[in-house]
Amino acid sequence: MAQNPLDQFKINRIVEIQAGGIDASFTNSAAWMVVALVVISAFMIMGMRQKSLVPGRWQSMVEMSYELVANMIKDTAGSEAQRYFPFIFSLFTFILACNLLGMIPYSFTVTSHIAVTFAMSAFVFIGVTIIGFARHGLGYTKLFAPEGASPILLVILIPIEIISYFIRPISLSVRLFANMMAGHTMLKVFAGFVISLGMAGIVPLAFMVALTGLEVIVAILQAYIFSILACIYLNDAIHLH
Amino acid sequence: MTALGGTHYGARAFKVPIPGIGQEVGLDERDPDGALSEIETRIQQARAENEPKTEQNYSSAGVAFRIGVDLISGVAFGVVVGLALDSWLDTTPWMMILLILLGTAAGIRNVIRTAALETERQNRQNKQRDNR
Numbered sequence: 001m002a003q004n005p006l007d008q009f010k011i012n013r014i015v016e017i018q019a020g021g022i023d024a025s026f027t028n029s030a031a032w033m034v035v036a037l038v039v040i041s042a043f044m045i046m047g048m049r050q051k052s053l054v055p056g057r058w059q060s061m062v063e064m065s066y067e068l069v070a071n072m073i074k075d076t077a078g079s080e081a082q083r084y085f086p087f088i089f090s091l092f093t094f095i096l097a098c099n100l101l102g103m104i105p106y107s108f109t110v111t112s113h114i115a116v117t118f119a120m121s122a123f124v125f126i127g128v129t130i131i132g133f134a135r136h137g138l139g140y141t142k143l144f145a146p147e148g149a150s151p152i153l154l155v156i157l158i159p160i161e162i163i164s165y166f167i168r169p170i171s172l173s174v175r176l177f178a179n180m181m182a183g184h185t186m187l188k189v190f191a192g193f194v195i196s197l198g199m200a201g202i203v204p205l206a207f208m209v210a211l212t213g214l215e216v217i218v219a220i221l222q223a224y225i226f227s228i229l230a231c232i233y234l235n236d237a238i239h240l241h
Numbered sequence: 242m243t244a245l246g247g248t249h250y251g252a253r254a255f256k257v258p259i260p261g262i263g264q265e266v267g268l269d270e271r272d273p274d275g276a277l278s279e280i281e282t283r284i285q286q287a288r289a290e291n292e293p294k295t296e297q298n299y300s301s302a303g304v305a306f307r308i309g310v311d312l313i314s315g316v317a318f319g320v321v322v323g324l325a326l327d328s329w330l331d332t333t334p335w336m337m338i339l340l341i342l343l344g345t346a347a348g349i350r351n352v353i354r355t356a357a358l359e360t361e362r363q364n365r366q367n368k369q370r371d372n373r
Binding site: 075076159160161163164166167168170171174175178179221222224225228229232 | 302303306307310311313314315317318319340343344346347348350351354358362
């Protein structure tokens with residue numbers, strides 16, 4: 001049994017693969033990503049198998065997740081951003097599936113590693129920057145110069161705006177990773193108290209039940225926040241705010 | 242029943258006998274004390290009370306989660322990039338000091354932007370609800 005609360009984040013190689021000096025092993029993290037993909041695909045494909053006009057329970061769940069993301073994009077980034085729907089939807093469902101699968105005991109939380117979350121947020125950041133420059137050309141750099149500011153103030157404002165643009169992917173990835181890691185570590189620490197306190201362990205046990213519910217909310221909320229922020233950045237790139 | 246004749250279609254065409262009166266009336270005329278229309282307004286009120294509130298609570302929680310990290314990551318970015326620039330340009334500690342200040346300002350800038358966006362979105366939502 002794992003005693004250290006941080007043991008749950010350890011990455012184990014399942015199949016060792018060395019490709020040209022790069023360690024490309026199939027790890028437990030990769031395995032849980034595959035599980036997430038299988039779960040999402042099964043949820044979508046099986047849910048839409050009947051394609052009935054009046055949806056059943058499963059089909060209406062699929063339709064609800066579609067509508068949630070579609071409305072989110074329309075509300076925050078306008079109808080022009082609808083063409084990026086497949087990307088935002090994949091992002092949302094992948095993070096949601098990884099977060100929720102991480103709540104299963106003995107599973108591995110993919111999103112509790114900054115390498116994973118930063119890869120996703122860097123992809124959003126680079127993609128949004130490319131879209132911005134493709135749509136507005138060099139005019140996209142106007143994003144860094146607030147309108148109506150005096151030239152002297154611009155000397156200070158432009159570095160601040162540029163830095164605030166570059167810390168977006170960092171805060172985006174840190175938020176998801178920190179929330180998942182902190183929550184899971186806390187659950188493990190309290191679980192340790194349950195055994196060491198003996199009979200009085202019922203108190204931390206009750207607390208853990210409440211905490212598990214909170215963690216499920218956080219798992220859903222963080223997936224929502226990650227994708228809504230991607231929409232907000234997309235909005236900046238499309239409408240230049 | 243002779244109700245389905247002539248040009249009457251829809252609810253008016255289906256006549257139901259009301260016991261005790263002995264006379265046929267259309268469905269929408271069968272509401273003497275306005276009980277049906279009263280319950281309709283009550284349903285609408287209940288809906289208006291429940292729906293937007295829950296929605297707003299969850300998105301407010303989302304904003305609260307967002308703002309904290311925004312503030313910290315500005316400072317963290319300043320420290321890390323400042324230290325890296327210092328060791329590269331040999332200017333310890335000046336770049337770090339400068340970048341912490343700029344990073345903090347950038348973090349606060351992001352918080353203000355998030356707050357402004359959220360206010361704008363809520364105003365839009367309120368307007369939509371008023372129109373409904």
